[in-house]
Amino acid sequence: VLIGTQLRPIWAGLDDGVRWQYSIIAGAVLVAVIVTRIVWMTFYIAVMRTRFVFYLYNSSRHTGAPSAKSSLLISWCGMRGIVTLATAFALPEGFPYRDLILLTAFGVVLGTLVIQGLTLRPLIAWLALEDGDPVGHEVGWARRAAFHAALEAIDGNTSPEAELLRLEYRQLLDQAESNPDGLISSELPADPLRRQAIGAARRALFEMRQSGEIGDDAFHRLEEELDWAELSAAS
Structure with missing residues (x-):
C-alpha cells in the first residue's frame, strides 16, 4: 500500500x-x-x-x-x-x-x-x-572418528568393565564402518538383552513385594533404579 x-x-x-x-x-x-x-x-x-x-x-x-x-x-x-x-x-x-x-x-x-x-x-x-545429505555424511565420519577415539582411550585396560565397554564400541564401530553414511542403530548392541534382564528383575521385585519379603519403601527405591536403567537402555 x-x-x-x-x-x-x-x-x-x-x-x-x-x-x-x-x-x-x-x-x-x-x-x-x-x-x-x-x-x-x-x-x-x-x-x-x-x-x-x-x-x-x-x-x-x-x-x-x-x-x-x-x-x-x-x-x-x-x-x-x-x-x-x-x-x-x-x-x-x-x-x-x-x-x-x-x-x-x-x-x-x-x-x-x-x-x-x-x-x-x-x-x-x-x-x-x-538431497546429498552433507550433514549426514559429516555426522557419519565424525561418529567413526569418535568411536575410534573411545576405543583408544580404554586400550590397554584389562578390567571386565573395560572389556564390556570395548565390545559395545567395537560393535557400534563395525555398524558405522559398514554403512557408507556412518549410520548406526539407535540402540546399543546389548540393549535388547539389557531390557530383557531388567524386565526379569522387575518381575522378581513385584513377587517379593506381594509375598511381603520387602516393604513399599524398598520396592519403590529399587523400582526407581530399574526405571533409570530401562530409560538408558531405551534411549
Missing part, C-alpha cells in the same frame, strides 16, 4: 516518453541484478570446488561443496531491492533523479518477486536436485 501510494503520483506525473525511458532503465537494472547474482554465485561455488582460496573452503570438513545446479537455484532465490527501496523513499523531495531511483528500486522488487518467484518451482523441477 505504501509503495503504491508513493509511486502512483510519480508515474502519473511523467509523460509517455519519460515513462518509456524509465521503464527501459528499470528493466536493465533488474536484468543486471539477476545476472550479477547468478555470476557471483557461480564464481563463488567454482572457487569453493577448486579450493583456489583456502579460507573460503575448509578442506578438513568432510562435506562436499555445493553443485552448479544448487548454485543456480540459490542465485535464483530471494527478493532483492527492499533496502534500496527503503533508502529511496528516504530521499528528500527534489533529489536528482529521485523518481527514477524509486521506480527502478520498485522494478527490482517487483521483478524478482514475480518473475523469480513464479518460476522457482519449475526451476527446481527442471534441475532435478537430490
